[in-house]
Amino acid sequence: MADLERIGVSLDSALLADFDKLIAQQGYQSRSEALRDLVRQRLSQERLSDPKAKAVAAVFLVYDHHATRLTEKLVGLQHSHLLHAISSLHVHLDEHDCLEIIVLRGQVGEINRVGEQILSMKGVKLGRVNLVAT
Numbered sequence: 001m002a003d004l005e006r007i008g009v010s011l012d013s014a015l016l017a018d019f020d021k022l023i024a025q026q027g028y029q030s031r032s033e034a035l036r037d038l039v040r041q042r043l044s045q046e047r048l049s050d051p052k053a054k055a056v057a058a059v060f061l062v063y064d065h066h067a068t069r070l071t072e073k074l075v076g077l078q079h080s081h082l083l084h085a086i087s088s089l090h091v092h093l094d095e096h097d098c099l100e101i102i103v104l105r106g107q108v109g110e111i112n113r114v115g116e117q118i119l120s121m122k123g124v125k126l127g128r129v130n131l132v133a134t
Helices: 013-026 031-048 070-080 108-119
Strands: 054-064 085-092 097-107 124-133
Touching: 013 031, 031 124, 054 108, 070 085, 070 097, 070 108, 097 108, 108 124
Parallel strands: none
Antiparallel strands: 054 097, 054 124, 085 097
């Protein structure tokens, strides 16, 4: 951190006690670091409200690998969006189900569109798109 500025924050004692308990459970070394993380998280959320903002996302999906041509379609979709799909991880969960994690990069609106396209494919049982502003 280049320049640090000190600020004062007023909290009622019950709220501060709950905050201290939470950050101790999470392993924070100080209130300052916990507050910095909260501010960064809120600023990131705000940036994600802009469909043109740059972001990365992990698309998590669980699917039946016996589903007709689903694996082929997933690979094809990733290759057709080659500039956006920057990595993937495939995990065998059991004799039927697989977990696929596809990392996408681009604009928030575009990532959401591609993510929803992936999650709506026939054979996908469960999924989620987790975005982070860059």
